Amino acid sequence: MNRNLCCGLVITLLLISSAYAVKVGEPAPDFQATDSNGQVHKLSNERGEFVVLEWHNNGCPYTQKHYESGNMQRLQKEWTGKGVVWFTVISSAQGQQGYVTAQQENDYLKQMKASPTAALLDPQGDVGRLYSAKTTPHMFVINPAGVLIYDGAIDDKPTTEQSDIAGAKNYVSQALEEAAAGSQVSTPTSRPYGCSVKYAH
Amino acid sequence: MLNHSFIPITWLGFFFAFAVWPMQPMLASSKNPADEHVKLELVSEQNAVVPGKELWLGIRFDLQDGWHTYWTNPGDSGEAPRIEWRMPAGFEAGAIQWPHPERLATPPFADYGYEHQVLLIVPVRPPAELKDGQTQKIAALVRYLICKDVCIPGQKQLELSLPAQTHALASQARELFDAARSRLPRPAPRKWKISADSIRDEFLLNLKIGKLDKAPQFFPLDAEQIENAASQETTAIPGGIRLHLKKSKHLLKPIARLKGVVVLGPGRAYVVDVPVSQAPGRATRN
Numbered sequence: 094m095n096r097n098l099c100c101g102l103v104i105t106l107l108l109i110s111s112a113y114a115v116k117v118g119e120p121a122p123d124f125q126a127t128d129s130n131g132q133v134h135k136l137s138n139e140r141g142e143f144v145v146l147e148w149h150n151n152g153c154p155y156t157q158k159h160y161e162s163g164n165m166q167r168l169q170k171e172w173t174g175k176g177v178v179w180f181t182v183i184s185s186a187q188g189q190q191g192y193v194t195a196q197q198e199n200d201y202l203k204q205m206k207a208s209p210t211a212a213l214l215d216p217q218g219d220v221g222r223l224y225s226a227k228t229t230p231h232m233f234v235i236n237p238a239g240v241l242i243y244d245g246a247i248d249d250k251p252t253t254e255q256s257d258i259a260g261a262k263n264y265v266s267q268a269l270e271e272a273a274a275g276s277q278v279s280t281p282t283s284r285p286y287g288c289s290v291k292y293a294h
Numbered sequence: 295m296l297n298h299s300f301i302p303i304t305w306l307g308f309f310f311a312f313a314v315w316p317m318q319p320m321l322a323s324s325k326n327p328a329d330e331h332v333k334l335e336l337v338s339e340q341n342a343v344v345p346g347k348e349l350w351l352g353i354r355f356d357l358q359d360g361w362h363t364y365w366t367n368p369g370d371s372g373e374a375p376r377i378e379w380r381m382p383a384g385f386e387a388g389a390i391q392w393p394h395p396e397r398l399a400t401p402p403f404a405d406y407g408y409e410h411q412v413l414l415i416v417p418v419r420p421p422a423e424l425k426d427g428q429t430q431k432i433a434a435l436v437r438y439l440i441c442k443d444v445c446i447p448g449q450k451q452l453e454l455s456l457p458a459q460t461h462a463l464a465s466q467a468r469e470l471f472d473a474a475r476s477r478l479p480r481p482a483p484r485k486w487k488i489s490a491d492s493i494r495d496e497f498l499l500n501l502k503i504g505k506l507d508k509a510p511q512f513f514p515l516d517a518e519q520i521e522n523a524a525s526q527e528t529t530a531i532p533g534g535i536r537l538h539l540k541k542s543k544h545l546l547k548p549i550a551r552l553k554g555v556v557v558l559g560p561g562r563a564y565v566v567d568v569p570v571s572q573a574p575g576r577a578t579r580n
Contacts, residue, residue: 153444154447189443190444227370227403228371244544251373253373254437282543282544283544288372289372289400289403289441
């Protein structure tokens with residue numbers, strides 16, 4: 094396990110050093126991270142499934158829009174129910190808004206009735222920087238071949254108002270639906286909207 | 295930037311608005327957490343409404359130190375303020391005239407916005423006939439986001455009453471409007487030559503505008519055209535300077551035009567809206 098962690102870190106750092114590590118149409122860079130139950134997840138172990146990455150900060154009003162309305166939980170339930178792997182990623186550094194301990198995150202997931210496959214704790218920001226995650230939320234979709242097929246906002250209504258969710262076009266669902274049907278993703282990128290990810294300075 | 299798109303406010307919309315407003319939560323009467331960090335005010339350039347004559351109104355943000363709000367393109371995060379006007383019948387409000395922003399860099403990100411004070415000015419066209427002396431009540435619902443290390447969304451209902459008169463004088467807020475106008479992007483002088491090329495992972499913005507004291511800064515009008523946080527390197531070209539703008543990784547297709555604002559210094563902001571030429575004979579990306 095220690096060996097795995099060490100090698101994972103090396104791989105991660107190597108990937109960070111390459112410019113434009115993340116681009117739609119190209120392989121999604123591999124990473125390894127520990128979830129709120131202490132379990133280690135490696136992206137490349139999920140080949141064969143669609144993977145969604147959701148950047149998260151429970152104190153951010155844009156994240157709250159999608160959780161207090163139940164929108165994010167509904168998406169998690171719908172897509173994990175169809176076999177999609179959903180990783181919520183928390184890249185807030187210790188002392189910054191949205192930083193949580195494993196226990197706090199588990200309490201939050203329970204309280205919010207959220208059901209991602211796992212909530213990955215990334216307080217060093219390694220996974221966040223690897224993907225250039227800018228905002229909370231910032232969403233990525235990776236296809237079963239490990240290729241990034243969506244990078245951007247959760248939907249087309251960049252506001253904090255829950256009332257905007259009903260009429261919004263959800264880009265994550267659209268990408269998953271189109272890709273699952275064998276079609277090109279019609280909106281492969283968009284401007285992610287929200288609070289900036291609270292990385293360590 | 296000065297093409298006002300006027301939005302007529304119908305009688306139906308007027309009645310509907312006032313019928314629904316008081317029922318919405320978090321309006322003027324209730325305290326919003328954002329109120330601790332920003333004061334908002336609706337101000338008029340004139341002390342009266344003159345029938346049929348353009349009137350300028352403004353939303354003034356007075357932000358606590360360390361806090362900022364956003365430009366029309368907020369950059370990597372954040373959200374631009376939005377204004378919903380409620381005006382008497384026949385009044386038409388134009389679009390916000392955005393003063394040029396500051397670059398708010400918090401590596402690895404850069405946002406575009408305003409710190410301290412900003413006045414967002416809007417042209418308003420009153421109807422040609424108004425009863426002399428009659429009070430005109432104008433209201434604005436402003437939705438905005440302010441951020442420091444954390445972000446707080448706010449909304450505020452602001453009101454202003456002005457009498458209808460045949461003549462108007464400058465109001466006390468006049469100087470604020472002058473200051474705001476000095477920060478509006480102006481059309482580029484005719485003798486300037488501005489062009490843009492797309493080469494590999496860069497846009498080259500060629501500014502043949504003579505000698506400059508300091509490096510200009512470009513602010514893109516559309517999101518996701520350039521990497522906001524990338525440094526804008528400069529090289530000298532005959533008659534001016536070239537800005538190297540790194541393309542956004544979200545840009546998957548070539549863009550036809552590069553639009554934005556180039557800022558040369560305080561009060562020297564100019565509109566950029568030029569076709570992007572794909573440099574011939576060179577490998578291009580995106």
